[in-house]
Amino acid sequence: MKISKKTKNDIILVAVILLIAAAGLLVANLTRLEGNMVLVKIDGNVTQSYSLYENRTVDIVTGDNNEFMNTLVIEDGKAYMSDADCPDKICKEHRPISYSGETIVCLPHRIVIEITAENSVPDLDAVA
């Protein structure tokens, strides 16, 4: 079967996108750090920050009349959203995060949960 020029171009396009993505993943995974702080950002502003190593449950209240609520859980060095009263509940489905730069986003309530690494060293498990 002869492969047409268009099909060839399609394959090149797909390969280029996947290669760039793979390179991006590789760089992201090699440079990632274990986080130690959990930041809560509402509308882009940091409103709360917690240590990733102290277990706690935090209610994040948002909205003009404090009508929305998300529940953030920090447990065993990982953070996740255990509950949200938005319709889509996408943040609830997000896996727990623990590496610096990882985020959980709640679009309807404009909340970002972000892990940061302050004075942290690169992931020692990777070298040990």
Added chain:
Amino acid sequence: MKNSAKKTAVLGIITSVALILAYLEALLPPLMASVPGVKMGLPNLVIIFVLYKFGFKEAVAVSGIRLFIVALLFGNVMTLAYSAAGAVLSLILMALLKKINSFSTIGVSVTGAVAHNLGQILVAVFLFDTIQLGYYMIILAITGTIAGVFIGIGANILIKRTSSLKI
């Protein structure tokens, strides 16, 4: 096309098909539970079909009306901002790629899918001031490419099968 009333009616039906596909897609369970936002992009099948069968103007109309109705029925101003950014970037790039005529519907569809994800992520980065969403974009680029290949194959079949239809 000379009969503009017929064209309007056909485009109206096509728009409703796009709406139903979007609704159907929302009913299905998430494709990847750990990465929210990953979806097939079924409505793009309709947009590509219109782009090839009618043209850019008509695709803009169908896409725009679809976005507006979805926001009216299921969403709000915020969700409209996200979907509009994705749809505009996606449609412009797909139209450009179709115009240079070097790719099949698969290449066009893949570009549309990745551009759609990119548009939404750009709005999110802008709104949340969180560049880290870039990691998420990488994942979406991969899943978008895979979904785009399937939608492109579907669109190809659809356009071929309807080539004898006078619409």
